[in-house]
Amino acid sequence: MKFGGTSVGRPERMHQVKDLITRGDEPTIVVLSALSGTTNALVGIGDALASGDKALAKERIDTLYSHYLGFYPALLGKAPTRAKAEAIIKEHFEFLNILLKISFNEAINRDILAQGELLSTKLFYTLLEELEIPAVFLPALDFMSIDENSEPELGKISEKLTAILSQYPDGRLFITQGYICKNHKNEVDNLKRGGSDYTASLIAAAIKASVCEIWTDIDGMHNNDPRIVDKTRPIAELSFDEAAELAYFGAKILHPASIWPAQLYNVPVRLLNTMEPSAHGTLIKESVETKGVKAIAAKDGITAIKIKSSRMLLAYGFLRRIFEVFEKYKTPIDMITTSEVAVSVTIDDLSHLEQIISELQAFGTVEVDRNQAIICVVGNMVSETKGAIKSVMDSLVDIPVRMVSYGGSRHNVSILVDAQYKNPALKSLNEGVFSW
Known part of the structure; x- marks a missing residue:
């Protein structure tokens, strides 16, 4: 189950995610994006450092820090877990502030971009701890990797992830980060194209999951762009080939790179709406019966x-x-x-x-x-x-x-x-x- 930035962007929405991931019976790996707006803010910090404007970088770090200091008290209700969340936030922003004192390079920029997913998953895991919901924190940097051409190493990912999961035979919930990975130099990197959707599809393929659920803020893939035309409707079913064509040619809900891992191992993909969990959404699978323009x-x-x-x-x-x-x-x-x-x-x-x-x-x-x-x-x-x-x-x-x-x-x-x-x-x- 993957949840995007808008799905975890507010404290009350993190609570909705908690409800969604605990309603099923199957063991579940939960992939989280950064809180909405965080990645753009981190890009801005990196851009300021790259241009040598450390004052602007500091201003942007402080603005983002203030946002997180206002986020966790509304997420958590108990003093011990609030203290833990505050310590997590301070640790990550101390790291960002240290970067103001050293020379900037591309490896540091990738480290900056990774902070959003690390923060969102740690805060969400703290929420589960407060509510005494058993879960395993699963760092993506321990298993997600790309080669020298920035392509995911699906075989290695499967091998490492399977070994980690075998250590938790009774585990039901696993919380991990989308987007981030290690590169062939063992440096922190990211999947670029497709981001957290790509992570979810790779994980689903690596463990041959029964389904890969992508939760966003709209109820599936629509038959046209609702920002432009007045009448649209969600598409009930698509084949992998149809979904790949739509994703490549502009359907924003899913990145085309996210299709092939699931298609490779025939793992169905569901596009669902966090705000309307009962909506059918869109099911993407190997083949469909309906023909004609969809x-x-x-x-x-x-x-x-x-x-x-x-x-x-x-x-x-x-x-x-x-x-x-x-x-x-x-x-x-x-x-x-x-x-x-x-x-x-x-x-x-x-x-x-x-x-x-x-x-x-x-x-x-x-x-x-x-x-x-x-x-x-x-x-x-x-x-x-x-x-x-x-x-x-x-x-x-x-x-x-x-x-x-x-x-x-x-x-x-x-x-x-x-x-x-x-x-x-x-x-x-x-x-x-x-x-x-």
């Missing part, structure tokens, strides 16, 4: 690159040479379309855009369109469902479309539009492809 997501910050060359006509190896440029600069491609004399691709990482353009110009003329958005229409076998594509394109009749990617996946149709048309496109698709 959901729409959008990804911003896209840049389209078109390479046009008459040399491409009937030439073999041309696309390989194009892709080698992107591989050289470790820049992933989202969409691709080709014609006899041109190829268009989209990227969202602009770190090496100028170098990429420079090298692509050796193959032909290069055109770049910035500020684009990918709209992803997802459903089980949507590409094979009669009328599905017609309803999508009919809905976009008044929207200028830059690219369409269709057929690469049985579950996805991707459409590229200028960012200014993203919201109108989402609204039009919402009315055109769903029955209300």
